[in-house]
Amino acid sequence: MGEELKVIVFALGQEEYGIEVDKVRTIERMSPITRVPKTAAFIKGVINLRGVVVPVIDLRGRFGLDETEPTENSRIIVVAVDELEVGFIVDSANDVIDIDSDTIESPPEIVGGIKAKYLRGIAKLSEGRLLIMLNLSEVLNKSEIIQLEQLEV
Amino acid sequence: MDMNAYLSMFIDESNDHLQSLNENLLQLEGSPEDLSIVQSIFRSAHTLKGMSATMGFEDLASLTHEMENVLDLVRNSKLKMDSFIFDTLFKGLDALEAMVHDIVGGGTGQADVTSIVASLQKIVNSDYRSGMAEAAASGSAMQETSSAELGKALLDQFQTSIMMQSMESGHQPYYIQVTIDENCVLKAARAYMVFNLLEANGEIVKSEPTVQDLEQEKFDRSFTVFTISTASVDVLTEQISNISEIASVTVTPLDVESLNALTAAPAAAASAPAPAEPVQAAAPQPQAEQQVKKAPAAQAQSQQGGGVGRTIRVDIERLDTLMNLFSELLIDRVRLEQLASEIKRTDLTEAVEHMSRVGSDMQNIVLKLRMVPVDTVFNRFPRLVRDLAKTLDKKMDLVITGAETELDRTVIDEIGDPLVHLIRNSGDHGVEMPQERLAAGKPETGTIHLRAYHSGNHVFIEIEDDGHGINQDKVKAIAIKNGVVTEEEANKLSPDEINMLLFAPGFSTADKISDISGRGVGLDVVKTKITSLGGNVTVTSAYGKGTKFSVQLPLTLSIISAMLIKLGSEKYAIPLSSIVETGIIQRDKILNVHGNRMIQFRSSIIPLVSLSQVLESPDYDESQEQETEIIVIKKGEKLAAVMVDEFIGQSEIVLKSLGKYLTNVYGISGATILGDGYVALIIDPNALIK
Numbered sequence: 001m002g003e004e005l006k007v008i009v010f011a012l013g014q015e016e017y018g019i020e021v022d023k024v025r026t027i028e029r030m031s032p033i034t035r036v037p038k039t040a041a042f043i044k045g046v047i048n049l050r051g052v053v054v055p056v057i058d059l060r061g062r063f064g065l066d067e068t069e070p071t072e073n074s075r076i077i078v079v080a081v082d083e084l085e086v087g088f089i090v091d092s093a094n095d096v097i098d099i100d101s102d103t104i105e106s107p108p109e110i111v112g113g114i115k116a117k118y119l120r121g122i123a124k125l126s127e128g129r130l131l132i133m134l135n136l137s138e139v140l141n142k143s144e145i146i147q148l149e150q151l152e153v
Numbered sequence: 154m155d156m157n158a159y160l161s162m163f164i165d166e167s168n169d170h171l172q173s174l175n176e177n178l179l180q181l182e183g184s185p186e187d188l189s190i191v192q193s194i195f196r197s198a199h200t201l202k203g204m205s206a207t208m209g210f211e212d213l214a215s216l217t218h219e220m221e222n223v224l225d226l227v228r229n230s231k232l233k234m235d236s237f238i239f240d241t242l243f244k245g246l247d248a249l250e251a252m253v254h255d256i257v258g259g260g261t262g263q264a265d266v267t268s269i270v271a272s273l274q275k276i277v278n279s280d281y282r283s284g285m286a287e288a289a290a291s292g293s294a295m296q297e298t299s300s301a302e303l304g305k306a307l308l309d310q311f312q313t314s315i316m317m318q319s320m321e322s323g324h325q326p327y328y329i330q331v332t333i334d335e336n337c338v339l340k341a342a343r344a345y346m347v348f349n350l351l352e353a354n355g356e357i358v359k360s361e362p363t364v365q366d367l368e369q370e371k372f373d374r375s376f377t378v379f380t381i382s383t384a385s386v387d388v389l390t391e392q393i394s395n396i397s398e399i400a401s402v403t404v405t406p407l408d409v410e411s412l413n414a415l416t417a418a419p420a421a422a423a424s425a426p427a428p429a430e431p432v433q434a435a436a437p438q439p440q441a442e443q444q445v446k447k448a449p450a451a452q453a454q455s456q457q458g459g460g461v462g463r464t465i466r467v468d469i470e471r472l473d474t475l476m477n478l479f480s481e482l483l484i485d486r487v488r489l490e491q492l493a494s495e496i497k498r499t500d501l502t503e504a505v506e507h508m509s510r511v512g513s514d515m516q517n518i519v520l521k522l523r524m525v526p527v528d529t530v531f532n533r534f535p536r537l538v539r540d541l542a543k544t545l546d547k548k549m550d551l552v553i554t555g556a557e558t559e560l561d562r563t564v565i566d567e568i569g570d571p572l573v574h575l576i577r578n579s580g581d582h583g584v585e586m587p588q589e590r591l592a593a594g595k596p597e598t599g600t601i602h603l604r605a606y607h608s609g610n611h612v613f614i615e616i617e618d619d620g621h622g623i624n625q626d627k628v629k630a631i632a633i634k635n636g637v638v639t640e641e642e643a644n645k646l647s648p649d650e651i652n653m654l655l656f657a658p659g660f661s662t663a664d665k666i667s668d669i670s671g672r673g674v675g676l677d678v679v680k681t682k683i684t685s686l687g688g689n690v691t692v693t694s695a696y697g698k699g700t701k702f703s704v705q706l707p708l709t710l711s712i713i714s715a716m717l718i719k720l721g722s723e724k725y726a727i728p729l730s731s732i733v734e735t736g737i738i739q740r741d742k743i744l745n746v747h748g749n750r751m752i753q754f755r756s757s758i759i760p761l762v763s764l765s766q767v768l769e770s771p772d773y774d775e776s777q778e779q780e781t782e783i784i785v786i787k788k789g790e791k792l793a794a795v796m797v798d799e800f801i802g803q804s805e806i807v808l809k810s811l812g813k814y815l816t817n818v819y820g821i822s823g824a825t826i827l828g829d830g831y832v833a834l835i836i837d838p839n840a841l842i843k
Contacts, residue, residue: 034832035723036811037768038819046811046824048832051481053809053824086814140814 002102007123009131010077010093012060017090018099018123018131025078025085027093030070042067047076047087054078056087062139063118081136097131099123104133160256163208165466167253170197170204172532174246178239179535185234188227195224201249210262213252219273220245226277229363241272243536312358312379317409319381324355326407327382327389332375334398341370346396347378354389355382374400379407469562472522479519480807480826486512487828520712524559527605527614530569531556534576534603541580548598549584549618551576555605560612564706567686568614571679575616575702576601578676583620583700593697595619611688612708617701623694625651635660652692656680684789685839687713687730713808715825715835716784717801720765721773724833726806726825731838733785733792735800740779752794754785759792762841767820773798788842795841808835 007018008027026049033045033056042061046053056076061067073092078085104121120133174197181190198221205213220242226232248266256262316326329351333343344367351357358379362372382389386404393402486509493505531553538551560568584590584599591597602617628651629643637657638646646654654660658677683690688706707713707730715726716735743761744751750761761783765773775781775796783794806825809832811818822837 032831034824034834035771036815036818036821036834037770039815043815046815046832046834048826048830051477051484051826053811053826053832055812055814084814085812 002100005099005101007097007099007131007133008077008093009095009097010075010090012063012091013065016129016131018097018133019077019079019136021096023079023081023136025080028076028078028087030074030076030089044089049078049087052085054085054087056089059088059090059139062088079136079140081140084140086140097125099125099131107132159208163204164253164257166204167201167256170201171246171250171253173197174201174249175536176532178242178246179539181234182239182539188230191224191228195221195228198224205262210252210256212263212266213249213256216245216248216252216266216270219270219277222277223273232276238276241269241276243540245269245273315358316379316381316407319356320409324381324383325385326358327380327386328405328407329378329380329389329393330375330401330403330405331378331393332400332402334400335374337374337398340372340374341368343396343398344368344372344376347393347399350392350396351378351380351382351389354384354392355380467522472562476519476523476807479515480809482512483516483807484826484828484830488830491828516712520561521559523562525562525565526557526559527565527568527612528556530565530572531603531605533569534572537573537576538580538601541577545581546586547580547584548587549580550598550600551603552600553603558605558607558612560706561708564612564686567682568704568706571682571690571704572614572616574676574679575704576603579616579618579620579700579702583618583622585621589621593621607708612706614704614706615701616704617699619699622696622698622700623652623655623692624696628652628654632657632660649693652694655692656690687728712805715804715806717804717806717827717833718784718797719799719801720768720770721798723768723770723773724801724827724831725764725768726804726833726835727784727786727795727838728822728835729803731786731788733787735782735784737780738783738794740781752783754792754794757792759785759794760843762793762795764795764797764836764841767841768836786838786841788839791842793842795838806833806835 006021008021008024009016009018011017028047028049031047033047035045036043036055042058044056044058044061046055048054058067068091070089071091075090075093076087077090077093078087103125104123107119107122118135118138120135123131123133125131174194177190177194177197181187181194184190198217202214202217202221205211205217223232223238223242227234227238232238245266248264248269252262252264255264319326331344331347333340337343348357348360348364348367358381360367360376360378362376366372367376384392386406390402390404393399393404486505489505490509493502534553535551538549541547542549579601584601585593585595587597590599600619602615604613604615604617606613625648629646632638632651632654633640633643637654637660643651656676656679660677680690683704683706686706688704690702690704692700692702694700714729716729716732717724717726719725738752742752744753744758746758750763751758752761763775764770765775775798781796782798782800783796785792785794787793806827809824809826811821811824820837820840821834823835824832825835827833
C-alpha cells in the first residue's frame with residue numbers, strides 16, 4: 001500500500017487526467033482572456049484572477065492536440081509549481097478522487113498522442129478507468145517553449 | 154529544532170549587524186581613539202558570533218570569534234588600531250558578508266577564511282606579549298598606592314566618564330586591590346566572591362585582569378577592581394576581608410583629580426586625554442546601557458531616548474499582497490461608482506463617495522508602506538569610497554545628504570548598481586591625485602557629495618565631485634575617434650550635448666583601463682538602467698572645478714499614469730511618461746522613405762509605427778482608415794509616431810507583472826487590471842523605437 005494521493009480529475013477529449021490537489025490553486029469557469037501578442041500559439045493570454053494576472057495555456061494546444069472552442073463545461077485549472085502560476089484550459093473538471101500511489105504505472109511512450117515525458121504515469125482505477133497523471137514541471141518547462149517559439153519564427 | 158523558521162530572521166539581523174560593523178569601523182577609522190565605537194563594534198561582532206553559532210554556521214562563528222579577539226584587545230586598550238588591523242578587519246567583514254550572502258542563496262555559509270584568520274591571529278599574538286608586559290606592570294603596582302602607579306591599571310575615557318558621573322549622583326568610586334592567600338586552591342572562586350560582593354554593593358567598572366581571565370584563573374594572586382559603590386571604605390574593606398583565603402585588601406577612594414590623572418596617565422599608551430563631555434556626546438549609547446544596568450526600570454525610556462524608532466519588520470511579500478488586494482478594491486470602487494451613477498440614489502451615491510475618499514487615503518498609505526529611505530542604498534557607499542581611495546591612492550571624502558529621502562522599494566532595489574558606477578566614476582575620473590590637487594590650489598582631500606531630495610513627483614540623486622571636471626575637447630576627440638560622432642557633427646554640438654556624449658555606448662575617456670571604471674561599458678549602461686526605471690540622468694561640469702551627475706527617478710513604479718487606447722476589441726495602456734503628444738494624421742500625409750513609413754512632425758521627419766502590426770492585432774487594421782489617431786512617443790532624444798485605433802483616456806493604473814511564466818514578451822512591459830475587471834497589457838514604448 002503506497003501513500004494516498006488526492007487527485008483532481010479533468011478531461012481532455014476522451015481521456016481523463018489527474019493533477020495532485022496540492023498543486024492546484026483554484027478551478028475557475030472560463031473568463032475573458034486578454035491575448036498576449038508574440039507568444040506561442042497555445043498561450044491563450046492572461047486573466048484577472050482576483051487581482052493577480054495569471055497566464056493561461058490551452059492544454060490541448062500544449063500537447064499538440066486539436067484545439068476546440070470552449071464550451072459550457074470548460075474550466076481553467078490554475079496550478080502553482082515552483083513559483084510558476086499558470087492556468088490550464090481543460091474540457092471539464094468534475095471530480096476529486098483518492099488514489100494509491102502504488103497503482104501508478106510508468107506510462108507507455110505515447111498516450112493519446114501525448115509524449116511520455118509530460119506524464120508521470122497512469123493510474124488504474126476501478127472498472128477499468130485509466131487516469132493519466134501529468135508531470136507538471138515538464139508541462140510548464142519553459143526552455144521547451146522557447147524552442148517551440150524559435151521553430152515558429 | 155527546525156532552524157529554517159529562524160533563518161530569515163538570522164539573515165535580516167546578520168545583515169543589520171554587518172552593516173553596523175561596517176559603519177562603525179569606518180567611523181573608527183576616522184577617529185581611532187574613540188573606544189566607545191570599539192565597544193559597539195565589539196557588541197555587534199559578539200551578537201553575530203552568538204547567532205551564527207546557534208544557527209550552526211561554524212565558519213561564520215569562528216571568523217567572527219577571531220575578529221572579536223582583536224577587538225577585545227583594542228577595547229581593553231591593549232592594542233592600538235593601525236591601518237593593517239583596519240584592512241584585516243575590513244577583509245574579515247567582506248568574507249562575513251560573502252558567507253551571509255551564500256546563506257541567503259541557500260548555501261551553507263562555508264568559506265575558506267584561513268588566511269584572514271591567520272592575519273587576525275597574528276595581530277592578537279604579536280600584541281600578546283605587550284599585553285602581558287602591561288599586566289605585569291600593573292601587578293607590580295599593587296605594592297604601592299600612589300595615584301601615579303594607579304595609572305598603570307588603565308582606565309579608558311569611557312570608564313572614567315562613568316565614574317565621574319557616578320560621583321555626581323552621590324556614589325563613590327573606589328580602586329580596590331585584592332590579594333588572595335598563597336595556599337588558596339580555588340582562586341577563581343574567591344575572586345568570584347569578591348566580585349559578587351562588590352556587585353551587591355554597587356557596580357564594577359573595570360577589573361584587571363579581565364573577568365574572563367579571572368574566571369579561568371589566568372592570574373597570579375592579586376587583581377584590581379575599579380568599582381562604584383555607596384558603601385564606605387571601612388565597610389568594603391571589612392566585607393572583603395571576611396571572605397576566606399583573602400590575604401590583603403586595599404580600598405582607595407577616588408576623586409575627580411585622581412580620576413583625571415588615571416585617564417591622563419595612560420595617554421601615551423592608549424589615547425589622548427579628553428574631558429568627559431565630548432566622550433558623553435560621542436558615546437550616548439553605551440552610557441545609556443550602563444545606566445540601564447543600574448536601573449532596569451529606566452530601560453525603555455533610555456532606549457527611546459537613544460532614538461530607536463518603533464518599527465516592525467514586514468515581509469515584502471505581504472506588502473505586495475496588500476497592494477494586490479488594495480488594487481482589487483480600487484477596481485471595485487470604479488465599478489461601484491459606475492453603478493451608483495446609473496442608479497442615481499442619493500444615499501448610495503453618498504456612501505460610494507465616502508468610500509472613494511477613504512480609498513484614496515488608503516492608497517496613499519499603502520504606497521507609503523512600500524517607501525524605503527535611500528539610506529538603505531547609500532549606507533554602503535562610505536565603504537566604497539574608502540576602498541576606492543585606498544586602491545587609487547587618492548584622498549577623498551564622501552558627504553551624504555538627504556539619506557532619509559524615500560523611494561519605492563522596487564526603485565531602491567534597482568538603483569544601487571548605477572549609483573555605484575557613478576560614484577566610482579567620480580572617484581576614478583573626477584577627483585585628482587593629491588599632488589595635482591595641491592598644485593591646482595585645492596584641498597588635498599577631494600570631496601564627493603551624494604545628495605538625495607524630493608521634487609514634485611520625482612526624487613533626485615546627485616553625485617558631485619570637486620575634481621578636474623570634464624575636458625570637453627578630449628571628450629570630443631575621443632567620441633570622434635571611437636566613431637560615436639563625426640567631426641562635422643561634433644563641431645555643431647553644444648557644451649551640454651558634448652557632456653552627454655559620456656553616456657554614448659562604447660565611450661570611455663580613461664587613458665588606461667583600470668579596475669574601477671574605464672572599460673567603456675559604464676555610463677551608457679547606467680543611462681539605460683535609469684531610463685528603464687522611468688528616470689533620467691544628466692551631467693553638468695565646470696572644467697577644473699568639478700562634475701555633477703544628476704539622476705531623476707520616479708517616486709514609485711507600482712502606480713503610473715497611462716494613456717489607455719483601443720486597438721479593435723483590445724485595450725492597451727501606454728505610460729504617460731513617454732508620450733510627447735497625441736494627434737491625427739491623414740493617410741496621404743504618410744511619406745515613404747526607403748520602404749519605411751515616416752511622417753512630418755514639427756520640423757522633423759519621424760518614423761511611423763503600426764501598433765496593430767507589432768501586436769498582431771486580430772481585428773484592427775489602420776490601412777482601412779482615411780485618417781488615423783497617432784501618439785508621438787519618445788525614447789531619450791528619439792521620437793516615433795504610433796498609430797492606434799482610438800484613445801480611451803488618461804488613467805492611473807496599477808502595474809502588474811505577467812508572472813514568471815511569461816517573461817520578455819516583445820513590446821509588452823506588464824499588465825494592469827481595468828475598472829471592468831479586464832486585463833490590459835502595458836506597451837513598452839522603448840521597444841517600438843529602434
